[in-house]
Amino acid sequence: MNADHSCSEKGNRLVEQNERAVHHERSDAREAADRFVPAPAAPVAVGAAAARVALARESFLHDEDPAPGLVRAPILASWTRSRQFSVPTDHLELPYESDSEADSPLMRAARPVIEDLADQFATEPVSVILCDDEGVVLERRTGDSALRAQLDRIWLAPGFSYAEQYVGTNGIGTALEGRAPAQVFGHEHYVEHLEEMACAGVPIHHPVTGKLLGVLDLTCWRSEASAMMAATAATIARRIEEVLLEQSGRRELTLLHDYLAACRRGRGAVLAVSDDLVMMNDRARELIDPADQVPLLADATEAIRTGRRRQLLVDLPSGATARVQCRPSWAENGLSGGVLQVQLVSRASLNRPGTPSITTALPAAVGSGALWTKCAQTVDRHFRLNEWPLLEGEPGSGRTTLARATHQMHSPAGHVRVLDAANCGPRWIAEVADELHTGGGTLVLQHVDSLSAENALALADALEPYRESTDPERQWVVATRSRSSEADSPELAELLSCFPRSIEVPPLRHHIEDVAELVPYLLARLTRGADLHCSPEAMRVLMRNRWPGNVDQLYQVLRKVVARRRTGTIRPEDLPPETRAITRRVLTPLEAIECDAIVDALLDTDGNKAEAARRLGMSRATIYRKIRGYGISMPDGSEV
Incomplete structure (x- = not known):
């Protein structure tokens, strides 16, 4: 919502919708339930026509295109996706979640509606099924014992996922994939064990945000299918969305009221x-x-x-x-x-006299993603103010590269010295003191968290006379350390107090879009300008990798490639085996951060998903879905 007046209009509409929803009777859903009388007359042709659909399915499974007009376009599209998902056609392989989200907003809104409708369908051979946005069955109600037994046989029961990637074409998964109502009858199902069933699924969206929350599905015997199935499912879904509006309206209206008040001020x-x-x-x-x-x-x-x-x-x-x-x-x-x-x-007040204005590009620090650029801008600001920063991050994330690049942008010919605390010996502290005494330029102190307690205190003593200096020629000192959740020792804490500004350098997976810039840059370095480039297919593989070793790992991977191919085009088969540990899709920066939080929680709890969910403030059902969606695996390689 971009304009004040549009916010006001939405507020008025939201109030009106709430008033209508609060006084809305459940008559629509009940009337639809009364109209839904299972009948032998099915909406899709039976007999010879059904046999033709079965033959069309067999042709499709044998890589032959069905004759035009035999199969509905949404079904044919779903068959194609099912084949791409490698769904088995002769049996079911469904994931199971033992703990569903019983207290989710969707369940709170749907439960009273489904309970009310359960009485209406008590004597009918039809099942009312509620699923979440991953196709996991949350609720199932039916009064027909034979149908209930069949649903159990095909695992259409709470906890099992009927997403298209597991079951192929079906009313639940196909409605989720298409984000639209879906009806599937008999042999239109992709898996042969479902041909006796008919189903109609309708997506449920959040009435304020439009976010897909789940699916309301009606399932019955194929011979009992009725033309009213889709209309009834749509009516029930609409009623659930109205209850969602009732539940969320006050919260949204409170935020809207505070927002409009701030706009008026x-x-x-x-x-x-x-x-x-x-x-x-x-x-x-x-x-x-x-x-x-x-x-x-x-x-x-x-x-x-x-x-x-x-x-x-x-x-x-x-x-x-x-x-x-x-x-x-x-x-x-x-x-x-x-x-x-x-x-x-205004940034002008932050610039020191004689220094160039800020730029978004740093020499020798490739990347233009939002998180990387923001980090680079922060480091640049501390350079211009001559504040000593502490760069934290994972090994290989580019902490030293960022410090060097910032120095080079402002003082290409200036002095820069890098001293690694991991190599601290008898003369190391003295070398630091000599650099500080000389003044000017940039001093990078790598891995200060690796110092012993004695050396940490000695380094703090060496830095102390210079940390508060106002000399414009004072040396710019940068320290780096690995990101750690453990408490710092008193000696390290005293050393880090010399660097009051802490900046976290994001891992490569949090700005994965920069891989597209890093790959040609690193290839040019490795081949000394030879004509070697990466194909789009290979680039997609690289961008879907988690890169636990960050840019250093990407560099080593490309070095292995260059050792075998100096010119031409890099194909997926040219990449080493380690690049096969990929995610199912390219994650956004926020998704990557969430994925990391889940991985850290699982490692801290030795893989205990329930305890990890508790620490993260989410339900076990949610963490199960996110683990599966992100493709998270434990260090031994077994998927959690």
């Missing part, structure tokens, strides 16, 4: 954020570059979750710095989000 940039909603006024849309919105919202959302008012200073990829006032918004049932007031701070 001033003419600046105002945004409102919650877990599934973002609003901004015209001034925010004009002021904040689209590429800056992701890092700004990520930092602000994290601040709002603390429940306290806070002010942030956020460095943005475009080179701007934003001062953000974060004000949480509270509803009756807890935190509903927050309101952000954003002001861009």
